[in-house]
Amino acid sequence: MSKGTVLVAGSNANRIEIRGGGTGPTGQYLNELVVPVMALVDAGYDIVFATPNGSKPHIDPASDKAVHFDDEAAYRQARAFFDTSPVLNKVSTLRALIETGLDRYDGFFTPGGQAPVVDLMQDGDLGEILRFFHVQARPTAFLCHGPIASVAALPRAKEFRAALIAGETVRAAALGNGWQYAGYKMTVYSRSEEKPIEEQILHGKLYFDMPSALTIAGAQVNTGPDFAPHVVEDREMITGQNPRSDHPLARALIAALDRRRIKPNASHTASAEKVSP
Structure with a gap:
């Protein structure tokens, strides 16, 4: 018997803007999507997968490697799961999930790769979904990079992102007023972790870094050592810093979902910060 249903929101982006014009390749990170989803399925939760346009996300080639997994066998299992599992090959639109009702979902998850920086952080449908989960205090x-998608909950998320790209931090801060997650403790891919990607893959710099963007919106950002597992929990929100945080974040999300099954309103009172390795 299913323990509940988790809404997994993916990105459709495969290019990201870089300073000076042009774009670089991007996508979702394979392990960041598949490892938590497989853990949720193994824990007894159903998955409903959706993206803005209803097509399957593009996997960033930089993530399609065994180095991001425990070993070669784990990588091959994850790749096969992404390619063939019905869980990730039946994709809805975010709008369709809203129209059929959000109350059926017990939790929410968005993986990283830089792709959410392009579309999810300014997607109005995702914003509506996040406002629902926030009001309901559901995990x-x-x-x-996934935490940047949380700014989609802003009423003027598109303008907020445009202000960041333009370097208009004062305007961005004003557009961030009233953000549902203002004051939340969270983590995200750090500026120093981003640097190798900019230098070796994008061959250019992003218009803004993730910790600064979330701080401007009103978050209390806490980043740990580069490329080491780091997860922060505050109230209903659970954030992981980098690809190495895939397993710890999955464990934290499953624990939060299990707590909610026992005590449905537990997230309302879980306001203290928890940092897990």
């Missing part, structure tokens, strides 16, 4: 998890 809401984001991994790596």
Whole structure:
């Protein structure tokens, strides 16, 4: 018997803007999507997968490697799961899930890779979904670059992102007023972790870094050592810093979902910060 249903929101982006014009390749990170989803399925939770346009996310080639997994066998299992599992190959639109009702979902998860920086952080449908989960205090998890998608909950998320790209931090801060997650403790991919990607893959710099963007919106950002597992929990929100945080974030999300099954309103009172390795 299913223990509940988790809404997993993916990105459709495969290019990201870089300073000076042009774009670089991007996508979702394979392990950041598949490892938590497989853990949720193994724990007894059903998955409903959705993206803005209803097509399957593009996997960033930089993530399609065994180095991001425990070993070669784990990588091959994850790749096969992404390629063939019905869980990740039946994709809805975010709008369709809203129209059929959000109350059926017990939790929410968005993985990283830089792709959410392009579309999810300014997607109005995702914003509506996140506002629902916030009001209901249902477990809401984001991994790596994924936490930037939380700013979609802003009424003027598109303008907020445009202000960041333009370097208009004062305007961005004003547009961030009233953000549902203002004051929340969270983590996200750090500026120093981003640097190798900019230098070796994008060959250019992003218009803004993730910790600064979330801080401008009103978050209390806490980043740990580069490329080491780091998860922060505050109230209903669970955030993981980087690809190495895939397993710890999955464990934290499953624990939060299990607590909610026992005590449905537990997230309302879980306001203290928890940092887990």
